Amino acid sequence: MSQWIDACATDDIDEEDLIAWEHEGKSYAIYNTEKGFFASDLMCTHEEQSLEDGLVIDCVIECPLHGGRFDICTGKALSAPVHQDLKTYPVRVESGRVFVETG
Amino acid sequence: MPGYVPTNAASSGVKLDKKTLKSIAARSDRPGLIYIAQWLTFLAATGTLVWATLGTLWMWPAMLLHGIFLTVPAYSFSHETAHGTAFRSRWLNEAVLWVTSLLYMEEPLHRRYTHTNHHTHTWWVGKDSQMPFDTPMGFGGWLAEITGTALLRFHMQVFLHLAAGRYTSTMKMVTPEREFSKMTRNARIMLLIYALIAAAPFFGIWWVVWFLVIPRILGAPVMLLFTLIQHVELQENSPSILESTRSFRSNWLAEFLYMKMNNHVEHHLYPQVPFHALPKLAEAVQDQLPAPDPGFFKTNLEVMSVVLRRSLGRPTKAATIRQAPHMITEGGPVERIAQRTM
Numbered sequence: 001m002s003q004w005i006d007a008c009a010t011d012d013i014d015e016e017d018l019i020a021w022e023h024e025g026k027s028y029a030i031y032n033t034e035k036g037f038f039a040s041d042l043m044c045t046h047e048e049q050s051l052e053d054g055l056v057i058d059c060v061i062e063c064p065l066h067g068g069r070f071d072i073c074t075g076k077a078l079s080a081p082v083h084q085d086l087k088t089y090p091v092r093v094e095s096g097r098v099f100v101e102t103g
Numbered sequence: 104m105p106g107y108v109p110t111n112a113a114s115s116g117v118k119l120d121k122k123t124l125k126s127i128a129a130r131s132d133r134p135g136l137i138y139i140a141q142w143l144t145f146l147a148a149t150g151t152l153v154w155a156t157l158g159t160l161w162m163w164p165a166m167l168l169h170g171i172f173l174t175v176p177a178y179s180f181s182h183e184t185a186h187g188t189a190f191r192s193r194w195l196n197e198a199v200l201w202v203t204s205l206l207y208m209e210e211p212l213h214r215r216y217t218h219t220n221h222h223t224h225t226w227w228v229g230k231d232s233q234m235p236f237d238t239p240m241g242f243g244g245w246l247a248e249i250t251g252t253a254l255l256r257f258h259m260q261v262f263l264h265l266a267a268g269r270y271t272s273t274m275k276m277v278t279p280e281r282e283f284s285k286m287t288r289n290a291r292i293m294l295l296i297y298a299l300i301a302a303a304p305f306f307g308i309w310w311v312v313w314f315l316v317i318p319r320i321l322g323a324p325v326m327l328l329f330t331l332i333q334h335v336e337l338q339e340n341s342p343s344i345l346e347s348t349r350s351f352r353s354n355w356l357a358e359f360l361y362m363k364m365n366n367h368v369e370h371h372l373y374p375q376v377p378f379h380a381l382p383k384l385a386e387a388v389q390d391q392l393p394a395p396d397p398g399f400f401k402t403n404l405e406v407m408s409v410v411l412r413r414s415l416g417r418p419t420k421a422a423t424i425r426q427a428p429h430m431i432t433e434g435g436p437v438e439r440i441a442q443r444t445m
């Protein structure tokens with residue numbers, strides 16, 4: 001069942017950056033981009049590498065291992081070697097807190 | 104996690120805090136565009152020298168100089184754009200990858216994916232698809248490598264395989280399947296361009312020979328002397344980049360030609376860091392790394408001396424460069440560790 005979870009403060013994530021966040025044994029990436037806050041699975045769909053040390057460029061996350069790129073807003077795989085999209089999660093910001101709808 | 108240990112900072116025990124790394128790895132178009140402007144300026148100057156000396160003996164040193172400025176940056180830029188780190192704008196990165204790979208003479212996506220594999224399994228026998236010579240290296244291998252004949256032969260085979268749609272097991276191992284059609288298209292277009300260049304003199308067009316073909320041939324050994332010292336004499340099959348890879352000291356000219364890849368250990372530790380930020384990265388991790396080897400000339404002379412002595416069955420300990428323990432012998436027969444994969 002989906003639920004909105006208080007994940008972190010907006011100040012916890014630098015601009016053009018992400019943090020790793022765990023909830024009920026599952027790992028998420030939460031991003032702060034020029035278009036706002038977003039959330040996705042933490043692991044790259046190519047070879048299960050954590051995206052935590054990846055680079056956020058505009059609204060794109062680049063995997064640190066092989067350079068595969070995903071659109072942060074939609075999770076769409078943008079360039080090889082990644083082909084499978086990244087699962088994204090709805091996010092809302094209230095009173096300086098970032099909430100992620102898990103499920 | 105992947106089902107293997109990629110060779111990088113983590114596998115080498117090197118640490119850098121995330122904030123520092125992200126600030127160093129930040130992308131920008133500006134340094135790459137400045138580099139293009141500087142490169143074209145150098146090429147205009149050396150090209151003018153070729154033009155001014157045409158028909159005299161001086162045209163040969165002029166073409167060598169022009170060839171160095173044509174070939175080494177083409178290699179370096181093709182490498183940097185294969186990583187996707189030269190520019191912030193993706194389209195600019197991909198356009199420069201295509202053009203510089205044409206000059207370097209390797210299909211751009213083959214360059215990208217074999218190189219990605221080289222980073223994931225740096226200097227691992229049977230896994231690294233970019234081991235350009237047998238190890239330990241002998242004088243014959245050194246000659247084949249630095250003249251460029253071995254590499255040219257390999258790249259031509261790759262072009263023909265790709266153009267014909269016959270993909271080798273290595274290609275299939277390192278390349279996402281959906282990329283093959285693009286690679287075949289690229290290979291066909293590039294082979295057509297090379298054929299047009301080869302045919303040009305038959306139609307009275309000689310400038311491509313003086314400004315492109317001969318300089319490219321003459322410049323290749325210098326390019327290959329840069330790439331040779333990245334891993335030669337170092338440890339195969341080690342998870343640590345510090346054992347498999349070499350950085351060396353450099354002056355401004357070599358740093359320009361090689362796009363600061365003299366910081367090669369640092370590049371392998373954090374391949375997401377763009378060329379212009381490598382000196383900053385080197386400074387940030389210098390306490391965790393071995394000291395860089397001497398400069399381009401001294402390191403290459405030392406390598407040449409070691410491989411010659413190895414072929415003559417004499418002691419192989421180098422005086423000034425780092426070597427893996429098994430590379431140092433008192434002479435005698437050499438047991439081959441790795442066979443070239445390119």
